[in-house]
């Protein structure tokens with residue numbers, strides 16, 4: 648059976664920890680994330696997320712966690 | 718266990734600047750430790766002084782925040798008395814190779830089972846941007862306002878010739894590779910060196926027109942190649958990443974135990 652594509656459940660964001668560096672936004676392969684008007688990360692297009700978790704792994708502030716269905 | 722369980726969350730948000738690569742090193746290191754399934758109480762992290770050294774405050778292992786350049790000396794003492802513990806020694810490029818250069822060479826020569834992680838931002842971040850032994854010819858620092866006339870060490874070559882039995886390099890852009898390399902380095906028995914190219918947008922980036930943290934990561938992406946790739950052959954000017962040395966050599970604390978056994982007639 649073909650493996651189902653991982654589906655995202657939630658982008659868990661620690662707003663107080665995010666420093667708005669934009670690393671996750673710039674390097675997301677699917678352009679899912681944006682900075683809001685307070686320069687905090689937000690999942691603007693969560694339906695496009697492929698659960699690669701690169702945002703979570705690159706974040707210098709450990710401020711974003713991608714929760715996926717397994 | 719989740720990565721968050723290894724954090725001292727009460728100290729967050731951490732003190733590093735927006736986009737500082739040191740936070741990404743922390744991120745990768747925690748994933749490596751989680752992958753290895755190590756218990757918090759089996760790990761000691763020993764650091765010196767610097768922005769990089771502040772990492773020891775954020776992890777919920779046994780930790781020691783010691784003095785500038787001497788983390789490896791403290792770590793050696795810990796490892797000699799408790800060889801069963803995993804001892805991690807994160808250091809800045811100044812901490813490890815300027816003031817601490819001698820400790821570094823001799824730890825490598827002895828092949829003592831420590832994991833040295835050099836968070837290489839090519840500058841003294843904490844004290845405002847003085848040049849370090851890895852800044853590089855022509856680059857700028859507060860102490861090199863017209864460009865440095867010092868050439869850098871090649872940390873991989875230096876560690877290899879000094880005797881480290883595991884030597885690797887990665888960057889804060891290549892985060893999956895980086896966590897994998899740190900995992901291998903911790904598991905390795907002997908002195909392991911992991912050089913992580915880690916951006917300091919505040920004190921290196923600004924002075925060297927390297928751009929924002931994002932642009933500095935783009936540079937790591939473009940200017941480095943896996944060491945066994947075709948690109949490494951065709952573009953020798955690029956910086957190579959990967960595991961350069963992984964070999965077996967007698968480990969120091971084991972050799973010491975062995976010596977005690979033979980000297981006391983137990984064998």
Ligand SMILES: Cc1ncc(C[n+]2csc(CCOP(=O)(O)OP(=O)(O)O)c2C)c(N)n1
Pocket residue numbers: 766767768769770785808809810811812813836838840841842843844849
């Ligand atoms: C014995 C001693 N000399 C000098 C200093 C001042 N000092 C603090 S941190 C530092 C260098 C920091 O650079 P690095 O080790 O590269 O780490 P970074 O801050 O860039 O992560 C220096 C020179 C000190 N704390 N102790």
Ligand code: SF4
Pocket residue numbers: 664665666667668669670671672687688705706707708709710711736
């Ligand atoms: S990488 Fe982390 S700190 Fe930077 S904008 Fe994204 S969530 Fe915020």
Ligand code: SF4
Pocket residue numbers: 674675676677678679680695696697698699700701702703713
């Ligand atoms: S998990 Fe991957 S695709 Fe999803 S938001 Fe993060 S970087 Fe983008």
Ligand code: SF4
Pocket residue numbers: 732733734736737738739768769838842843916917918919920921
């Ligand atoms: S000064 Fe540089 S090394 Fe220190 S926290 Fe800021 S960006 Fe990081």
